[in-house]
Amino acid sequence: MIRMSSRVTALLVSIALLAATAGHAQLAVRHAAVLPLTTKSPEARRLAEEAMMLDLDQVEQAKAIEILRKTVKIDPDFAMAHEFLTQISLDPAEQVSEQQKAFATRNHASAGERLAIEWYQDAMNHKLISAIVKMNDLLSRYPHDKWVVWMTTWWLTTQTQYERSIEVYERSGISDSPGLMNNMGYSYAYLRQFDKAFAQMDKYVGALPQDANPQDSYAEILRMAGRFQESIEHYRAALAINPEFYSSQFGIADTYSLMGDQTQARKEYEAGFRKFSLPELHKILWQTRKVTTYVREGDYQEADRAFHAIVEYTHSKNMSQVEADTYRQMAMYQQNAKHGLALLKKADAVLHEGKNAMQAAIRQESAQILRARVEIALKARNNKTVNSSLAKLAELSQSSDDKVIDSAYHGAAGAVAFSDGKYNEAIAHLEEDENNPLSLELLAAAYQNSGDRAQAQHTAETLANFNDPSLEQALVVPTFRSCYQDPACSGSIKSGEKQQQRRRSRPLLM
Numbered sequence: 001m002i003r004m005s006s007r008v009t010a011l012l013v014s015i016a017l018l019a020a021t022a023g024h025a026q027l028a029v030r031h032a033a034v035l036p037l038t039t040k041s042p043e044a045r046r047l048a049e050e051a052m053m054l055d056l057d058q059v060e061q062a063k064a065i066e067i068l069r070k071t072v073k074i075d076p077d078f079a080m081a082h083e084f085l086t087q088i089s090l091d092p093a094e095q096v097s098e099q100q101k102a103f104a105t106r107n108h109a110s111a112g113e114r115l116a117i118e119w120y121q122d123a124m125n126h127k128l129i130s131a132i133v134k135m136n137d138l139l140s141r142y143p144h145d146k147w148v149v150w151m152t153t154w155w156l157t158t159q160t161q162y163e164r165s166i167e168v169y170e171r172s173g174i175s176d177s178p179g180l181m182n183n184m185g186y187s188y189a190y191l192r193q194f195d196k197a198f199a200q201m202d203k204y205v206g207a208l209p210q211d212a213n214p215q216d217s218y219a220e221i222l223r224m225a226g227r228f229q230e231s232i233e234h235y236r237a238a239l240a241i242n243p244e245f246y247s248s249q250f251g252i253a254d255t256y257s258l259m260g261d262q263t264q265a266r267k268e269y270e271a272g273f274r275k276f277s278l279p280e281l282h283k284i285l286w287q288t289r290k291v292t293t294y295v296r297e298g299d300y301q302e303a304d305r306a307f308h309a310i311v312e313y314t315h316s317k318n319m320s321q322v323e324a325d326t327y328r329q330m331a332m333y334q335q336n337a338k339h340g341l342a343l344l345k346k347a348d349a350v351l352h353e354g355k356n357a358m359q360a361a362i363r364q365e366s367a368q369i370l371r372a373r374v375e376i377a378l379k380a381r382n383n384k385t386v387n388s389s390l391a392k393l394a395e396l397s398q399s400s401d402d403k404v405i406d407s408a409y410h411g412a413a414g415a416v417a418f419s420d421g422k423y424n425e426a427i428a429h430l431e432e433d434e435n436n437p438l439s440l441e442l443l444a445a446a447y448q449n450s451g452d453r454a455q456a457q458h459t460a461e462t463l464a465n466f467n468d469p470s471l472e473q474a475l476v477v478p479t480f481r482s483c484y485q486d487p488a489c490s491g492s493i494k495s496g497e498k499q500q501q502r503r504r505s506r507p508l509l510m
Helices: 008-023 042-057 061-074 078-090 092-104 111-124 130-142 146-158 162-173 179-190 196-205 212-224 230-243 246-260 264-277 280-297 300-316 318-330 337-353 357-377 382-400 403-419 422-435 437-450 455-465 469-483 492-505
Strands: none
Touching: 008 403, 042 061, 042 078, 042 146, 042 179, 042 455, 078 111, 092 111, 111 130, 111 146, 111 357, 130 146, 146 179, 162 179, 179 196, 179 212, 179 492, 196 212, 212 230, 212 246, 230 246, 246 264, 246 280, 246 469, 264 280, 280 300, 280 318, 280 469, 300 318, 318 337, 318 357, 318 469, 337 382, 357 382, 382 403, 403 422, 403 437, 422 437, 437 455, 437 469, 455 469
C-alpha cells in the first residue's frame, strides 16, 4: 500500500539542474547534513521520529497519526511535528488545521524546517513555482536526509512527476529505507516499468519479511500489471501476517472488480466494512470503489443511489472537495446530458464552499469538473458549453503550473480537437494525459486516423492492460478490452477506435 504539464516538467528539470550544480560543490560538507527537529521536549522529538518511522517504513499510518497527535500536545510549538501530521493525516479538517499550526509556529523551528513548512504552505496555496524553488533549496541542503528525500519524492509523486521522484531517490544514495523502496516501486509501476517495480518489491519484502505492507504493495503492483490471481495471493499473504491490515481486504475487493466479478467484489467490500473501523478518507475511498462495481455492470440506477448516500455523508462531514468529486463521478456516466451538467453544477457549488479543503485541492478539483463538463457537452454536441468550459480550463492551466490541472486541460483540449477531426492537434494534447483511460482511448484512435499504426497499436495495448480501480477505467477499459482481445472483433487495432467513435457519436439525451 502506498499512502493515500509540460511547463511544470521543464521547470522541475531546470530547477533540479541548478540545485544539483549548487549542491555538488558542497557535497562533502552536506553529505552528512540532517534536517533538525526543533522542540523543547526530548520526548516529543522521540515520538515524532517514532511516528515517521512507523509511517514511512511500516506504513502504520493510523498508529503514526495517533503518536503525532500526542506529540503536538506535549509541545504545541513543535512546528515540524504539525507539518508531519498535516502530510499523513486522513482527516481533511485536521490537514487544514495542522498546516495552519505548522505555519504559525515556524518561527520556533530551524531554517531548514521553516523552508520545508513554507514549501508545503506554498503548495497548499497553489503557489507551485515558489513551492518548487523551496523544495529544491531544501533538497540541496539535505540531499541524503531520509525525511527530506521522503517529503520530496512523495510530493513529486502526487504531482505525477515519477521520473523526477526516482531521480531524487537515486541521487540520495539511501539504500536501507524500506519505505523509500516501496515508494520507488510505485513510481516505476506508474511509468509501467514493471520489471523495475518488481525488483523494488523483492527488495522491500526481503527487508521486512514479517511485515504486511510489502505483501500488500506487491499485490497492488501485480494487479496494475494485470496479474490478478497472483495479486490476490499476495493480498491474502498480507492478511495472514496481519489480519488487521485492512487495505489488503479492500485490495482483494478492488481486484475482483477489475477481473469483472462484481458480485464477489461487493462481498469483499462488505466484509471489510463489517470488520474494520476506517479513517474517514479511506472509508469514502472504498465506498466509492464499491459504487463503481455498479457502473461496471451498467446498473446506473443503483450507482446513483449509492453515490447519493456518499454525497449526504461527505456533506454532513463538511468535506467540500470530496463531496464535489462524488458529484463529478456521478455526472460522468449519466445518459442524460442535462442531468450530468446539473450534477456538475452541484459539484461547483459545494466546491466553492471550500470547507476543510486546501486551495490546491480545490483548484485541481475545479479542473476535473471543467474537464468532465467538456466531455459531456461534446457528447451532447453542445458547442457553447464546450467552448466556454475549455476556455476556463485553459485559463486555469496557464495560471497554475500544476501538472494535474495541465493534464485535465490537455485531455479536454484533445477531446475537442479529435471531435473536430484535427488528429495531429489531438495527439499533441492527449500525449500529455496518458494516464487517463478517456485520453488513451482517443489517442489510439487519433494515431490510427493520422496513419501512425505502430503508435496506435502500442496505445491500444496500454489501454487494454490499464488496471486501475477508477471510474474512468470502468467507463472505458472493460468494453475496449473485450473487443481488443476478441479475434472476431475485426478492424484496425481490433476496432478499438471504431468502438470509441461509436461511443462518442451517440448524442446524449437533452
